[in-house]
Amino acid sequence: MYAMDDLIDTKRGLQSASMFIDPHLYEVEMEKIFGRCWLFLTHESAIPNYGDFVTAKMGEDEVLVVRQADGTVKAFLNVCRHRGARVCPVEAGNRRAFVCSYHGWSYAADGSLATVPFEKELYGGKIDRCAHGLKEVAKVDSYRGFLFGNFDPGAISLEDYLGDVRWYLDIWMEASGGVELIGAPARSIVHCNWKAPTENFVGDAYHVGWTHASSLAVSRSMFSPMSGNQRLPPAGAGAQIATRFGHGLGILYDVNPGGQPAQTAEKILAWQATKKGKIAEKYGELKARFYGSHLNGSLFPNVSYLWGTNTFKIWQPRGPSETEVWTWAIAEKDTPEDLKRDIYNGVHGTFGTAGYWEADDNDNMESASLLPTGWQSRKLRLNAQMGIGNDTVMDEMPGVIGQAAIGETSYRGYYRFYDEILKLPSWDAFDLNDEGWKQQLIDADC
Numbered sequence: 001m002y003a004m005d006d007l008i009d010t011k012r013g014l015q016s017a018s019m020f021i022d023p024h025l026y027e028v029e030m031e032k033i034f035g036r037c038w039l040f041l042t043h044e045s046a047i048p049n050y051g052d053f054v055t056a057k058m059g060e061d062e063v064l065v066v067r068q069a070d071g072t073v074k075a076f077l078n079v080c081r082h083r084g085a086r087v088c089p090v091e092a093g094n095r096r097a098f099v100c101s102y103h104g105w106s107y108a109a110d111g112s113l114a115t116v117p118f119e120k121e122l123y124g125g126k127i128d129r130c131a132h133g134l135k136e137v138a139k140v141d142s143y144r145g146f147l148f149g150n151f152d153p154g155a156i157s158l159e160d161y162l163g164d165v166r167w168y169l170d171i172w173m174e175a176s177g178g179v180e181l182i183g184a185p186a187r188s189i190v191h192c193n194w195k196a197p198t199e200n201f202v203g204d205a206y207h208v209g210w211t212h213a214s215s216l217a218v219s220r221s222m223f224s225p226m227s228g229n230q231r232l233p234p235a236g237a238g239a240q241i242a243t244r245f246g247h248g249l250g251i252l253y254d255v256n257p258g259g260q261p262a263q264t265a266e267k268i269l270a271w272q273a274t275k276k277g278k279i280a281e282k283y284g285e286l287k288a289r290f291y292g293s294h295l296n297g298s299l300f301p302n303v304s305y306l307w308g309t310n311t312f313k314i315w316q317p318r319g320p321s322e323t324e325v326w327t328w329a330i331a332e333k334d335t336p337e338d339l340k341r342d343i344y345n346g347v348h349g350t351f352g353t354a355g356y357w358e359a360d361d362n363d364n365m366e367s368a369s370l371l372p373t374g375w376q377s378r379k380l381r382l383n384a385q386m387g388i389g390n391d392t393v394m395d396e397m398p399g400v401i402g403q404a405a406i407g408e409t410s411y412r413g414y415y416r417f418y419d420e421i422l423k424l425p426s427w428d429a430f431d432l433n434d435e436g437w438k439q440q441l442i443d444a445d446c
């Protein structure tokens with residue numbers, strides 16, 4: 001059994017390897033993280049009309065996300081209130097009612113219990129209908145079209161929960177003119193703990209040259225000069241950012257198309273050149289530069305994205321050692337259709353189920369997650385000390401900043417909040433104005 005205080009050492013940027021394997025910790029994570037944090041559901045554009053729905057996952061819970069008649073969105077556990085069978089077996093569609101395939105109970109789009117077969121004859125009218133509607137997810141909210149849900153009615157708002165990271169999300173969710181998720185997500189299983197890939201995307205530019213050496217060599221991408229660790233990005237080529245709620249990212253300046261194959265990268269650069277001037281006028285030079293940069297990021301607990309390599313991922317936990325990966329391609333809404341198709345193909349060829357970048361990563365995710373099965377291996381500490389002691393704050397961009405293209409500032413930020421939320425009695429006990437988290441990260445040192 002893990003000891004909570006031995007799990008995360010924010011002061012020294014260390015984490016216990018047991019966090020990837022401990023089944024008791026996993027249950028605490030499901031309760032205290034997935035039961036209380038804002039979890040990605042879908043994008044508004046996927047359910048535009050009344051009755052449109054998708055099924056999604058919130059931790060290990062399967063939910064039904066439905067557009068309501070009044071234009072709002074509700075989410076429900078996709079679980080029949082009679083004997084618990086799945087109410088909606090399909091991933092997406094349009095329904096005004098959902099009928100359970102087991103005994104035929106039906107529910108309206110607003111989750112209320114609509115019909116019960118032979119209700120009078122078999123129940124004598126004794127069913128409390130109000131108590132048998134689909135269990136509603138306490139809160140659903142949207143940020144720039146990205147819909148999130150929260151099981152905890154006492155949780156802080158989505159806007160507060162995203163906090164400083166909104167400034168960086170707005171680079172591609174707003175300044176770009178807005179984005180869309182293209183098509184249905186590719187789904188695959190990786191034999192790893194859900195945190196391993198999330199931490200990789202939050203801040204691991206360090207692995208790109210080594211893990212992806214062959215992918216970089218064959219793709220002739222903008223990252224290819226890093227192949228095999230031939231060279232580091234030059235000094236001042238990027239930054240690492242940590243924010244209050246564990247959300248973090250890395251930025252590699254001016255190389256937006258990042259891991260896209262060369263021919264797609266050229267088209268993306270030409271397309272972005274037509275927009276950058278207007279973005280600079282409206283949002284300033286810094287955001288315009290970041291629009292043309294490559295961003296790798298994660299939103300706590302399990303959302304990741306690559307702005308530039310156009311990838312959007314959810315790492316759905318399925319036990320401590322298995323993760324179901326949902327991968328979408330993201331593109332700016334106003335991208336020409338032929339380029340959107342190239343981007344889609346590029347994403348699913350790199351980070352999709354059978355993508356060559358994905359295959360590189362999965363080996364690392366699986367070994368890092370499964371080796372702590374060893375009783376001695378799980379006692380090891382994982383090192384996230386790159387750049388420790390050099391983190392700072394800057395006037396021009398929010399969060400705690402590591403001023404290096406490769407560093408582990410956002411790892412330390414991710415696990416700092418992981419530690420805090422696991423120990424938080426309830427959101428009532430949370431002080432949104434406490435800025436101490438910044439000093440915790442700035443004071444960290446080996």
Ligand SMILES: CCSc1ccccc1
Nearest residue numbers: 200201204205259296309
């Ligand atoms: C094109 C992949 S670049 C990257 C950087 C950091 C984390 C994950 C991926």
Ligand code: FES
Nearest residue numbers: 080082083100103
């Ligand atoms: S489990 Fe759904 S109607 Fe019985």
Ligand SMILES: [Fe+3]
Nearest residue numbers: 207211357361
């Ligand atoms: Fe990778």
